[in-house]
Amino acid sequence: MQNRTEATAALDKIVGExxxxxxxxxxxxxxxxxxxxxxxMPFCTISPQSGEEICAIVRLANELNFSIVPRGSxxxxxxxxxxxxxCVVLQMQHWDKIIEIDEENMxxxxxxxVITQDLHTAVEKAGLxxxxxxxxxxxxxIGGNVAENSGGLRGLKYxxxxxxxxxxxxxxxxxxxxxLGNKCVKNVSGINLKDLFIGSEGILGIFTQILLKLIxxxxxxxxxxxxxxxxxxxxxxxxxxxxxxxIPCTLEFLDQTTMRCVEDFTHIGLPQxxxxxxxxxxDGDASITExxxxxxxxxxxxxxxxxxxxxxxxxxxxxxxxxxxxAFTALARLKPTTILExxxxxxxxxxxxxRKIQEIARKYDLTFGTFGHAGDGNLHPTCLTDERDxxxxxxxxxxxxxxxxxxxxxxxxxxxxxxxxxxxxxxxAKSELPANLQxxxxxxxxxDPKNILNPGKVFDV
Amino acid sequence: MNSEPTPFPAIPDDFLRxxxxxxxxxxxxxxxxxxxxxRSSPRGRIRLIKSVxxxxxxxxxxxxxxxxxxxxxxxxxxxxPAGVKYGRIIEETRYAILQQKPVTFKTRIFKKIVLNxxxxxxxxxxxxxxxxxxxxxxxxxxxxxxxxxxxxxxxKLKEISPLxxxxxxKFTAQLLPEFLPAKGVARFKVGLLAGCVQDVAFADVNVAxxxxxxxxxxxxxxxxxxxxxxxxxxxxxxxxxARKQIDRNCRVFNLEKLDALIINAAGCGAFLKxxxxxxxxxxxxxxxxxITAKTKDISEFLCEIGFRKPQAALDIEVTxxxxxxxxxxxxxxxxxxxxxxxxxxxxLVEMPESDWCCGSAGVYNITHTETxxxxxxxxxxNCLSTGARVIASANTGCSIQLAYGVRKYKTAMQVRHPVxxxxxxxxxxxxxx
Ligand SMILES: Cc1cc2nc3c(=O)[nH]c(=O)nc-3n(C[C@H](O)[C@H](O)[C@H](O)COP(=O)(O)OP(=O)(O)OC[C@H]3O[C@@H](n4cnc5c(N)ncnc54)[C@H](O)[C@@H]3O)c2cc1C
Ligand code: SF4
Ligand code: SF4
Numbered sequence: 001m002q003n004r005t006e007a008t009a010a011l012d013k014i015v016g017e018x019x020x021x022x023x024x025x026x027x028x029x030x031x032x033x034x035x036x037x038x039x040x041m042p043f044c045t046i047s048p049q050s051g052e053e054i055c056a057i058v059r060l061a062n063e064l065n066f067s068i069v070p071r072g073s074x075x076x077x078x079x080x081x082x083x084x085x086x087c088v089v090l091q092m093q094h095w096d097k098i099i100e101i102d103e104e105n106m107x108x109x110x111x112x113x114v115i116t117q118d119l120h121t122a123v124e125k126a127g128l129x130x131x132x133x134x135x136x137x138x139x140x141x142i143g144g145n146v147a148e149n150s151g152g153l154r155g156l157k158y159x160x161x162x163x164x165x166x167x168x169x170x171x172x173x174x175x176x177x178x179x180l181g182n183k184c185v186k187n188v189s190g191i192n193l194k195d196l197f198i199g200s201e202g203i204l205g206i207f208t209q210i211l212l213k214l215i216x217x218x219x220x221x222x223x224x225x226x227x228x229x230x231x232x233x234x235x236x237x238x239x240x241x242x243x244x245x246x247i248p249c250t251l252e253f254l255d256q257t258t259m260r261c262v263e264d265f266t267h268i269g270l271p272q273x274x275x276x277x278x279x280x281x282x283d284g285d286a287s288i289t290e291x292x293x294x295x296x297x298x299x300x301x302x303x304x305x306x307x308x309x310x311x312x313x314x315x316x317x318x319x320x321x322x323x324x325x326x327a328f329t330a331l332a333r334l335k336p337t338t339i340l341e342x343x344x345x346x347x348x349x350x351x352x353x354x355r356k357i358q359e360i361a362r363k364y365d366l367t368f369g370t371f372g373h374a375g376d377g378n379l380h381p382t383c384l385t386d387e388r389d390x391x392x393x394x395x396x397x398x399x400x401x402x403x404x405x406x407x408x409x410x411x412x413x414x415x416x417x418x419x420x421x422x423x424x425x426x427x428x429a430k431s432e433l434p435a436n437l438q439x440x441x442x443x444x445x446x447x448d449p450k451n452i453l454n455p456g457k458v459f460d461v
Numbered sequence: 462m463n464s465e466p467t468p469f470p471a472i473p474d475d476f477l478r479x480x481x482x483x484x485x486x487x488x489x490x491x492x493x494x495x496x497x498x499x500r501s502s503p504r505g506r507i508r509l510i511k512s513v514x515x516x517x518x519x520x521x522x523x524x525x526x527x528x529x530x531x532x533x534x535x536x537x538x539x540x541x542p543a544g545v546k547y548g549r550i551i552e553e554t555r556y557a558i559l560q561q562k563p564v565t566f567k568t569r570i571f572k573k574i575v576l577n578x579x580x581x582x583x584x585x586x587x588x589x590x591x592x593x594x595x596x597x598x599x600x601x602x603x604x605x606x607x608x609x610x611x612x613x614x615x616x617k618l619k620e621i622s623p624l625x626x627x628x629x630x631k632f633t634a635q636l637l638p639e640f641l642p643a644k645g646v647a648r649f650k651v652g653l654l655a656g657c658v659q660d661v662a663f664a665d666v667n668v669a670x671x672x673x674x675x676x677x678x679x680x681x682x683x684x685x686x687x688x689x690x691x692x693x694x695x696x697x698x699x700x701x702x703a704r705k706q707i708d709r710n711c712r713v714f715n716l717e718k719l720d721a722l723i724i725n726a727a728g729c730g731a732f733l734k735x736x737x738x739x740x741x742x743x744x745x746x747x748x749x750x751x752i753t754a755k756t757k758d759i760s761e762f763l764c765e766i767g768f769r770k771p772q773a774a775l776d777i778e779v780t781x782x783x784x785x786x787x788x789x790x791x792x793x794x795x796x797x798x799x800x801x802x803x804x805x806x807x808x809l810v811e812m813p814e815s816d817w818c819c820g821s822a823g824v825y826n827i828t829h830t831e832t833x834x835x836x837x838x839x840x841x842x843n844c845l846s847t848g849a850r851v852i853a854s855a856n857t858g859c860s861i862q863l864a865y866g867v868r869k870y871k872t873a874m875q876v877r878h879p880v881x882x883x884x885x886x887x888x889x890x891x892x893x894x
Pocket of ligand 2 (some may be wrong): 329566
């Protein structure tokens with residue numbers, strides 16, 4: 001871009017000097033998200049205070065040819081909010097008001113910067129429940145969740161973010177402001193445009209308000225841990241539980257490496273010698289949870305679990321889930337660089353995929369810690385490496401390519417919940433048919449002819 | 462990368478690399494939650510420090526301000542699953558800043574008077590404290606006047622004078638002998654670090670600590686010649702002076718012969734326990750290794766030796782504030798609670814966010830009064846929500862800040878060190894008998 005000074009001055013007029021910064025300290029601290037190895041500085045960062053301001057900013061970007069990257073809390077794992085070249089970072093984390101909790105219609109209207117866990121707390125006070133609970137829920141924003149269509153620990157039974165989005169208000173790349181969907185449970189007026197924006201990774205529109213569906217809070221939970229001596233046994237157990245037509249709310253997997261790191265951080269008493277662990281939770285009516293828990297225990301034992309134990313209290317159950325949520329970061333204890341992937345396979349292929357990951361790790365002589373939402377077929381093979389070791393990094397790249405290929409061959413996908421962003425852009429063509437990809441590019445070009453909104457993410461146009 | 466030598470040679474590269482910028486620490490960081498500004502978060506600060514270390518960012522005024530805006534409360538360290546040693550990183554950064562900042566006349570005088578002179582010799586601090594006590598008692602703005610005349614810190618002093626702790630009627634040395642023998646069979650030999658501010662502001666805590674130790678079978682040494690632990694000098698960037706004070710304390714306590722050096726102020730404990738790392742000592746048999754190994758927080762030590770549960774009851778509800786440098790710095794959370802709960806009749810009512818910084822943070826309430834007040838307000842709301850009459854706190858700075866909060870919000874709560882509560886219960890046994 002030729003004239004950053006001109007753009008900055010014009011932006012300053014829109015948002016006011018308190019809400020704009022070009023200080024290197026601000027630019028550096030917004031040059032990354034949660035994704036390893038990616039960073040780039042924006043030339044300016046702004047915190048818009050109203051939808052009108054956002055519209056004006058977007059129009060200005062079209063006029064002066066700079067790009068805009070929306071940012072929530074920056075926990076994304078595919079580089080979605082990592083600045084593009086010559087961009088302005090549009091900070092949304094201060095849009096953190098819960099506008100309404102409508103108990104009669106069971107909906108919540110929120111600003112996009114509301115932190116996911118804060119929404120949980122607020123709706124649960126009213127006896128309601130918002131199920132999506134990404135591992136990062138203490139800090140990630142609803143806007144980020146919708147943009148990535150994030151999943152969570154409760155995805156197996158309750159689905160992912162898209163299952164709860166009833167309405168989206170967004171500023172389009174040309175400065176128009178749309179409001180899609182409403183509180184009606186049924187609504188077929190025209191093409192379902194709202195869904196186009198779910199999982200759009202900040203490239204199609206900037207969310208200014210989100211309407212979410214809530215459900216009644218389940219009455220009872222039973223939380224269990226099952227330990228296995230062989231990874232395959234844990235994988236088989238996952239498939240067997242689902243084949244028995246039980247849908248636990250949570251069915252999470254941790255391998256030994258992950259378990260050791262988590263134990264190192266939390267000291268909750270995980271055994272150091274088990275090869276794999278399943279964290280399982282069933283919820284609902286107490287009579288049902290009781291029965292399902294029994295069936296699950298039997299299944300675990302049938303597949304050689306050497307120990308199954310219950311959380312003794314709500315607090316203990318919470319501790320176990322919090323420990324699981326720390327898994328990814330805890331793996332960083334071992335090596336300077338932690339690269340995690342998100343390959344997902346149909347549920348009946350979990351055991352096969354786990355085997356494949358082990359095989360690939362051996363072949364490329366790499367250390368992996370693997371954990372994930374096993375019940376969703378969504379595994380996070382995480383490579384523990386050192387970015388300074390160029391030779392090893394080359395092998396890491398090859399190994400991940402092989403993992404992606406294996407997932408695709410099993411009828412899976414290269415990303416289950418973290419999105420394509422920058423990190424997996426080069427693999428999108430592998431996972432999608434040429435016609436699919438073309439359609440996506442067409443939509444982007446139509447909505448954003450000048451390519452000003454989060455350019456270079458997901459695909460090139 | 463720049464080829465110039467990095468300005469922060471002391472921070473190992475791996476310390477900084479350990480942060481994988483996941484953001485899990487952000488919601489626990491008071492300065493981030495207050496501002497929602499990434500550069501005021503642990504993750505942001507680490508990235509800024511890394512940029513300086515790599516020569517991508519100069520040590521700008523904003524950078525320095527950001528480093529000083531950090532409370533060093535280390536809540537982020539507790540939250541970080543990757544085990545990032547944030548406390549070490551920020552402290553090293555601050556030392557480095559102080560080393561390279563051109564020293565102004567004011568700072569030089571400050572260092573000369575306050576660090577090398579007042580804190581280095583407890584007798585001098587006591588002298589100053591007597592002056593303050595006189596000032597507080599007499600209501601004369603004598604000291605303020607004196608400072609005004611001198612022209613130093615005058616504006617600041619006005620702002621902070623309501624913060625000044627109530628100075629104890631008597632200091633430790635007037636209340637305790639240099640040696641307090643164990644009551645009954647002596648099982649341990651321990652030293653009691655009377656602390657600098659503790660000594661003059663909360664001498665009752667020292668008395669309680671010593672008496673409780675003696676009642677639990679400890680010979681307690683409280684040598685007059687001891688001095689401040691050194692953290693005040695270290696935090697002002699004067700590691701040399703801090704080291705001198707550590708050496709001196711090792712000597713006057715004859716530390717090798719003791720089972721433990723007992724600390725009842727969390728900040729001093731955290732500093733001494735980490736001194737080996739702070740001074741980058743490779744030596745395993747120097748004074749640093751010795752003091753690191755012997756330092757114990759009073760509640761930690763009492764729980765380790767299996768202290769005697771009091772027989773007499775105190776009929777009160779108590780809420781406990783986790784001092785940052787105890788909970789986050791030393792990972793001690795349950796010991797002080799065990800002490801409180803051991804007292805018959807005492808009910809411990811947990812406050813929300815018990816480990817959220819109260820805003821004291823060393824001299825933070827003096828340097829960043831506005832932020833400190835915002836944190837104090839949050840803390841006092843949480844304290845009041847429990848309905849408890851007593852706030853227990855095991856750190857001098859916190860106790861001063863909380864006592865100020867009690868006055869500011871005109872509540873009837875009292876601030877007590879857990880060991881003071883224990884001592885009260887023990888004393889009741891006698892009065893009953
Ligand atoms: C430790 C850890 C655990 C995680 N666990 C999970 C998990 O279990 N499941 C899961 O799915 N993900 C997980 N993630 C990934 C990440 O937390 C999610 O993708 C999350 O939704 C990102 O939210 P954010 O607020 O941080 O958004 P950012 O990272 O800031 O942004 C993500 C994307 O959303 C866009 N965006 C943000 N706000 C808006 C807006 N208002 N309008 C338009 N676009 C916007 C950005 O441009 C970007 O493309 C985890 C991440 C970490 C670090
Ligand atoms: S300090 Fe720890 S928790 Fe915070 S961003 Fe870095 S790795 Fe994550
Ligand atoms: S020490 Fe406290 S204030 Fe400083 S970054 Fe960590 S949590 Fe924030």
